[in-house]
Amino acid sequence: MSHPHPELGAPPSLPEGGLRVTPLGGLGEIGRNMTVLEYGGRLLIVDCGVLFPEEEQPGVDLILPDFSSIRERLDDIDAIVLTHGHEDHIGAVPYLLREKPDIPLIGSKLTLALIEAKLQEHRIRPYTLEVKEGDRELLGRFDCEFIAVNHSIPDALAVAIRTPAGLLVHTGDFKMDQLPLDGRLTDLRAFARLGEEGIDLMLCDSTNAEVPGFVAPERDISTVLGQVFGKAGKRIIVASFASHVHRIQQVVDAAHEHGRRIAFVGRSMVRNMGIARDLGYLKVPAGLVIDVKRLDDLPEEQVVLVCTGSQGEPMAALSRMANRDHHQIRIVPGDTVILASSLIPGNENAVYRVINGLTRWGANVVHKGNAKVHVSGHASAGELLYFYNICRPKNLMPVHGEWRHLRANAELGALTGVPADRIVIAEDGVTVDLIDGKARISGKVQAGYVYVDGLSVGDVTEANLKDRRILGDEGFISIFLVVDSATGKIVSGPSIHTRGSGIDDADFGLVLPKVQEVVTASAQNGVVEPHQLQQLIRRTVGKWVSDTYRRRPMIMPVVMDV
Known part of the structure; x- marks a missing residue:
């Protein structure tokens, strides 16, 4: 089984006749599902979803895939295929269509209805093509066949994508409920037919790969x-x-x-x-x-x-x-x-x-912990084994799951006979090339988190979130000081104010002499530039707070020169 390495560089140009798979989300995480396929200079996107923030991402509303690796190639995108209508598969579509509104959206009736309602709020009128199970559409260089799968939302579809490089099957999210409420079964006959044709690369849902047995019926x-x-x-x-x-x-x-x-x-x-x-x-x-x-x-x-x-x-x-x-x-x-x-x-x-x-x-x-009020929408280990034995993929790439899910799914594939050197465990941004019938990792593109905060998209960085966490956990201390621009001598201050640090204002009388001392010493050494003085004050106050209270609040010095 192959796996990514931190030293991976940018992938080389795709050889003629090769198919490149680049997951921009959904690997190593639950959500943000997005996969970019490249063949013959053209791109096809499967799903474009969001990830919901966790506690260590305060103030963030949504997390999007990083579009930077395809931003210069938006004209090369033939279509976006949407497997089903869950937010982690369609929620980022409006943000991609903001950059190019005429990219065609392909999906089932309910999926398109849900995304069209969402796009209406963004004032985008998309071009859409409705498909159903059994349909086959040529989307640019990609020959796509749609297969019914059972999930926790109606109208979910898997997609089989044919190119001269081979047949790729993307399951989307699926399970094999044999008594679905709507009577719409996962079409195992279609998957068996594709298996007979020869599935060169399968991208398979991993969410429940650690769970033994079969998912209970929804009913x-x-x-x-x-x-x-x-x-x-x-x-x-x-x-x-x-x-x-x-x-x-x-x-x-x-x-x-x-x-x-x-x-x-x-x-x-x-x-x-x-x-x-x-x-x-x-x-x-x-x-x-x-x-x-x-x-x-x-x-x-x-x-x-x-x-x-x-x-x-x-x-x-x-x-x-x-x-x-x-x-x-x-x-x-x-x-x-x-x-x-x-x-x-x-x-x-x-x-x-x-x-x-x-x-x-x-x-x-x-709740689920005290009553059976939920069953999963994802195939468990028993179903995945059954599925692989039907499909017999030549190469396997587990998708949609955290690392433990991807690894468990890979092991299930190996148990059913997929050769170990043809199972690719990748992560977001890692490019996988299908060349001459074998899938290999070829490089890595940027695929970090893009944060939505109110109307801001991508402006919030990891540094901003670190600041927010510090403010939330430790509070802040501000120090105001006025110095003479020529001599560097203190004209006014220093004065200290604090919020949420848990330190009494009176205690700061102990550190004020230290601030005065370091500023005076700096002036004597010819260091009078406000930014340099702010750095010195930050280190001085930070060390005192750490030594005295074992705390690390945000320290914000403000030095004005007159």
Whole structure:
């Protein structure tokens, strides 16, 4: 099994007849899925998603793939193929189309409806081509066939991409639920046919590769939801992803069975469920859904609220309920809250913080840890073994997962007979070339995080985030000083102010003489330039704070010369 090395340089020019695969996100992380394929000087992009920030990225709204490696080649892009409508696969499309709005988007009916609604908010009218399972489209130099796969959102597709360099299959996110709610199975016959044709390189979902066995059927949740609904005496609040149509369908069915009405809460939830209902993917009995403003007209035992926030997102509806700052909904004793999703790695603390907040106000919180209210949308190890034995890929590149998932997926491929030297474990930015039937790592391009903070895209850097973390953890100290521009002597100050450092202002009397001493000594040595003096003051105060308090607040000296 090959793996990347830190010393990898820029990849060489792609040899004629070769196919290059460059993941710009989704490898070594859960989210930000984006893969760029290159053949004959043309590019095809599969998915373009976002990653949601973690606690060590304060103030960040979204994390995008880095487009810098393709920014000078936007005219070479034949299309963006979208495998399904989850945010980690479509959420970054508006930011790429800002740079070139006429790149064609290819996807299923629901996927395109979701991305078109998102693009409307960005005032972009895209060119789209709707496809369905069984369709085959020539997208520039890439002959693409679309295959039905089962996932936690309807209309998910895998894509088989034929070029003279070989046949590449990208699974997207998938599982093999044999009793799906919508009756739409993962098309194993199509994958078997592709296997007979000869799959030269497979890019396969790794998210659940560590989990043994097979994923339970989605319909198993219906029984558990029915039991929870039957026991609930007051309101029921269900938190789910805004795109999990299958899960919301089960909630709708349970509400109808128990004589309750449903209100959708949150802009993305209202928008997505409206789209799903209009297109026929969500079947809702007449009169079941009401506006959230009418909740006060109904008895508590007849109310179901469906909202976002199952991952503990700070601005989502459920987090605001837990913090008692939601403008419409206030948690009261006896409410039942159902978190109908799994924990995305990295979100554990945020989710348990929300659960504790809800419990504090008297809610009965039902989650995956105490009831079977979620099944995964990703194939487990047993399914992947089954899948590889059907497909028999000649080369395998695990995608969509953290390092432990990629490694586990690679080991499953090896167990089914994929040669070890034909299994490529890469990471974001690592280029993999398929040449003469063998996949090899050829180099690396830039693929760092691009942060969205409000209207700012890419302006926030790792240094900015480090400053934010320091400010949040240690506070700051500011020192003001006025010096004579000619002599460097102190004219006024120094004065010190602090916020959040935990150090009493009176204690700074001990360090003021040290500041005066270092500035005076600098003046005597001819060092009077404000920037140099600021550096000296920062080191002096920083050392004193570290030695005295074992703390490292942000220190901001301001030196003015007159």
